[in-house]
Amino acid sequence: MKITFVTPTPLDLSAFGVRALSAFLKREGMDVRSIFLPGGVERYKFKDGFSYQYDHRIIQEVIELCSGSDLIGISFMSNYYDRAVQLTEAIKSVLNVPVVWGGIHATIMPEQSLRHADFVCVGEGEYAMLELLVRIGEQKDPTEVKNIWAKKDGSIIRNTLRPLEENLDRFPYLDFSLENHFVHDLPKNTVVPMTNEILRASLLLEPNFEDSFIDSYKRTRNYKTMTTRGCPHACTYCAENTLARMYKGQKYLRMRSVPHIIGELETIRKRFPFVESIFLFDDTFMIRSNEEISLFSTVYKEKIGLPFHIQTSPATLTEEKMAALVEAGMCFVEIGIQSASDTGRRVYKRHVSNQQLLNAARILDAYRGKIYPPRYHLILDNPWETREDVLQTLNLVLQLPKPFSLCKSSLVFFPGTPLFMRAQKEGIIKDEEDLKRQVFNKHFEQPSGNYVNFLIYLAGFCGFPRSVLKLLAKPQVVDLLDRKSFSNLYTLAFKVGDWIIVFYKGIRAVVSGDFGRIKRFVVRRISPMS
Numbered sequence: 183m184k185i186t187f188v189t190p191t192p193l194d195l196s197a198f199g200v201r202a203l204s205a206f207l208k209r210e211g212m213d214v215r216s217i218f219l220p221g222g223v224e225r226y227k228f229k230d231g232f233s234y235q236y237d238h239r240i241i242q243e244v245i246e247l248c249s250g251s252d253l254i255g256i257s258f259m260s261n262y263y264d265r266a267v268q269l270t271e272a273i274k275s276v277l278n279v280p281v282v283w284g285g286i287h288a289t290i291m292p293e294q295s296l297r298h299a300d301f302v303c304v305g306e307g308e309y310a311m312l313e314l315l316v317r318i319g320e321q322k323d324p325t326e327v328k329n330i331w332a333k334k335d336g337s338i339i340r341n342t343l344r345p346l347e348e349n350l351d352r353f354p355y356l357d358f359s360l361e362n363h364f365v366h367d368l369p370k371n372t373v374v375p376m377t378n379e380i381l382r383a384s385l386l387l388e389p390n391f392e393d394s395f396i397d398s399y400k401r402t403r404n405y406k407t408m409t410t411r412g413c414p415h416a417c418t419y420c421a422e423n424t425l426a427r428m429y430k431g432q433k434y435l436r437m438r439s440v441p442h443i444i445g446e447l448e449t450i451r452k453r454f455p456f457v458e459s460i461f462l463f464d465d466t467f468m469i470r471s472n473e474e475i476s477l478f479s480t481v482y483k484e485k486i487g488l489p490f491h492i493q494t495s496p497a498t499l500t501e502e503k504m505a506a507l508v509e510a511g512m513c514f515v516e517i518g519i520q521s522a523s524d525t526g527r528r529v530y531k532r533h534v535s536n537q538q539l540l541n542a543a544r545i546l547d548a549y550r551g552k553i554y555p556p557r558y559h560l561i562l563d564n565p566w567e568t569r570e571d572v573l574q575t576l577n578l579v580l581q582l583p584k585p586f587s588l589c590k591s592s593l594v595f596f597p598g599t600p601l602f603m604r605a606q607k608e609g610i611i612k613d614e615e616d617l618k619r620q621v622f623n624k625h626f627e628q629p630s631g632n633y634v635n636f637l638i639y640l641a642g643f644c645g646f647p648r649s650v651l652k653l654l655a656k657p658q659v660v661d662l663l664d665r666k667s668f669s670n671l672y673t674l675a676f677k678v679g680d681w682i683i684v685f686y687k688g689i690r691a692v693v694s695g696d697f698g699r700i701k702r703f704v705v706r707r708i709s710p711m712s
Contacts, residue, residue, distance in 0.1 A: 183319040184213040185311075186251040188244060188269055190234075190262040193220045195365065195384045196406050196463070198356065199257045199285055199307070205357035206308040212315055215362040217247055217373065219265070220384065234265050240366055241272045243373040247364055248273055252318055255311070256299070257285040260596055263622040270298045282314065282330075286421050289428075290598030292331045296338060302331040305343050305428065306411070308353060346429055350438045355446040356407060358453065382456045388491055388514065402458035402489060405450050410437045413465040415495065417520075418531050418600035419561065419593065422465065437470065440478045447486050459513075460490040468498040475503045479510035489513040496534045496542040504545055514554045515546060516589070520561045522578035523571035529564060529601070536578055547583035555585040555644075562629040562638065563592040565610060569664060572634040573655055579641045580648055588642035592629045595621055631673030633664035639676060 187204060191197040195218050204214045221234055248254050254273060258266045270281055284303035288295045292302040301324070303310055310329035317324045325332040328344040347353070357363075363376035365384075374380070388404035412435035413422040426434045450457055468475070482490070491514040492507070499517065521527060522536050546556045560575060579588065595602040595611060602621075605611045611620060629635045637655055640646050653659065 183252045183315045184215070184250060185253045185255055185315060186215040186217065186248045187255045187257060188217045188219065188248070188273075189257045190219050190221065190265040190269075193384065194386050194406060195220055195381065197257075198408055198463075200255075201356035201358065202353065203255070203257075203284075203307055203311055205354040207312060207315070208357065208359075208361075209354050210312055212312070213362075214357075215247065215251070216357070216364070217244055218363065218365045218376070219244070219269075220366060220368065221265070234262075236265065236268055237371060239371070240373060241268070244269065245273055245276050247373065248277060248279065251277075251279050253315060254279050254281045255303075256281060256283050258283075258287055259285060260287040260290070260621060261594075261624070261626070263287060267298055280318070280324075282311075284311075286425075287597065290421060290424060290596075292340075293338060296331060296333055300333065303329055304331055305329050305425070306346060308347070309344060343428065346432050346434065346436070348433055348436055350411060350436050351442045355449060358450065378454065378456075381454070385457070386461070388459055388461060403456055404459045404461050404491065405447075405454070405457040406461040406463050407443075407446060407450075408463050409443050409467070410435065410464045410469070412436055414469045414498070415466065416531055418529065418604075419596070421596055421599055423600060424598040435469070437474075440474065440481055443478070444481050444485055447482075451486065451488070457488070459488050460486070462490060462492045465493060466495045466498050467492040468494040468500070468503050472500075472502055472506075476506050479506040483510040487511060491515075493517070496539050499542045499545060501545050501548075504549060508549055508552055512553065514557075516557045516559065517542060517546070518559045519575070519578070520559065521564065521567065521571070521575050523567060523574040525567050525571045526561075526564060526575070529566050530561070531600075539578065540581060543582050543586075550583075550585075555587060557587045557589055558582065559589045559591070560638065561591050561593050562635050565593075565605075569634055569660065572638070573660070576634065576637055576641060576651075576655055579638065580651060584644040586644065588638070590629055590635075590638060590642070591626050592624065594624050594626045597621065628676075631669045631671075631676060632666075633660065633668065633672060636672045636675060639679065643679075 185207065187200045189197045189200045197218060200216055204216050207214050219236070219240070254277070256266050256269055266283065266287075270283075273279070274281060280300040281298075282301035282303055283295045283299040284307050288299070288302045289304050292304050295302045301314065303314075307329065310327055313327045314324055314330055317327060324330070325334050325339045326341065328341050330341050332339045332341075358381075360376045360378070360381070364373050365376045365380055366372075367374045367380065382403065385403040385405065387401040412426065413420070414435055416423045416426065447460060470478070489511050492512060493516045495518055499515075519539055520530055520532055522539065527533065543556070543558075546553070558579070560579075562572065564571075593601075595605045597617075602611070605620075611617055629638075637651060640654075641651055654663075
């Protein structure tokens with residue numbers, strides 16, 4: 183049986199879900215083709231607001247590659263919804279082949295997804311997709327597969343979930359074989375077979391300091407993978423919360439063994455010698471026990487030896503784990519603050535005190551000179567937070583040991599999350615138009631232009647005087663300058679600041695002789711998709 187996966191993906195071509203499914207189905211003897219359609223959230227990649235429009239030529243090339251398939255799978259996150267609809271409608275207008283939607287959006291909103299797709303894969307898909315393909319091949323009823331929702335005689339068939347696979351080592355490594363892989367080459371604006379050169383160019387150069395003028399470290403080509411499924415936390419803005427509730431009573435947070443992780447990384451190092459560093463993209467890598475962290479660190483240092491990058495949470499970061507991981511080669515840590523106000527913590531169900539956050543920051547600061555400056559994540563534009571709440575977050579940021587960088591996101595009500603349901607209940611999201619504007623087409627990396635957000639933005643520049651920021655945050659000054667009539671001015675200031683950062687990076691690239699970075703920037707700006 184032949185299945186073609188089409189996946190809108192970030193520019194780094196990570197696409198974990200499709201790569202996991204592809205590896206599993208290939209191992210089971212299926213003929214699998216994967217088409218990666220990269221496109222980030224950068225404004226210059228969008229038309230008509232933030233609604234992404236594929237060129238007709240690209241759509242036609244995708245259809246040609248899908249021809250001859252027994253099943254076509256489209257996997258995506260909610261912010262790629264418009265792209266999935268475009269692809270599905272175009273494919274179904276030409277090919278008489280069933281289309282199955284998968285990924286987090288399809289799992290959370292299966293009924294909406296069935297307006298477009300013939301099948302929806304709800305939850306984890308390895309065994310479900312295998313059974314669906316087998317049933318189609320044997321001409322058996324494909325609507326009776328667990329984890330698969332389908333349309334039949336005008337009704338929706340809602341099949342139950344099968345138990346989760348607890349032993350992740352039973353699954354193969356992510357499919358980076360490049361076998362039957364195709365990719366939208368953005369500069370050339372055509373779909374071509376994946377090559378080592380294209381994959382190499384897609385890898386992130388890490389760490390990437392968007393908000394810092396202080397870094398002078400070497401950037402490395404970074405292979406991204408995940409070692410867990412699930413998350414120990416229950417943050418109300420995150421779909422992991424919803425998935426954990428779907429699988430209530432089962433072990434949702436599962437971890438691959440150290441030998442399995444190391445085996446994957448050894449394979450990647452041999453297959454792609456241009457990989458210079460590793461990003462363990464788990465939500466909270468330090469959820470592992472001290473013993474597991476110690477074992478991983480020992481084996482990683484011996485067999486891999488590349489610098490690596492993790493994400494973690496304040497509640498799981500400890501001095502013992504830091505010491506072991508830094509010794510193994512960990513060079514960069516990202517950590518979520520989100521909000522430092524009592525209101526924000528309550529809304530997000532982030533049960534971490536400001537003292538815990540500062541303690542975690544001090545542990546990170548103790549390794550200054552051995553790791554890159556840490557990156558802290560914040561969420562802005564929370565409608566339930568007041569101006570004073572955001573200023574509390576600013577106050578905490580001003581207490582963080584320098585240097586560091588800030589990643590600032592605008593709150594998105596992702597479908598199915600507790601915050602999404604609250605926003606619907608309270609009339610913040612009223613209809614499909616609100617859903618499109620506030621979720622599917624929202625630029626989550628661009629917080630709204632207001633005064634307190636601007637102060638947070640300035641706080642991300644570690645060289646900006648803290649004394650000036652404290653003065654600008656005084657109640658009298660905030661009352662004077664926090665006005666809706668000034669919002670366009672603050673939005674413009676964000677853009678000017680971003681261009682100053684770009685200019686600085688360009689100067690630094692020239693000084694260091696990194697002309698490849700300049701070339702990549704120019705190529706992306708003049709791409710036919712710009």
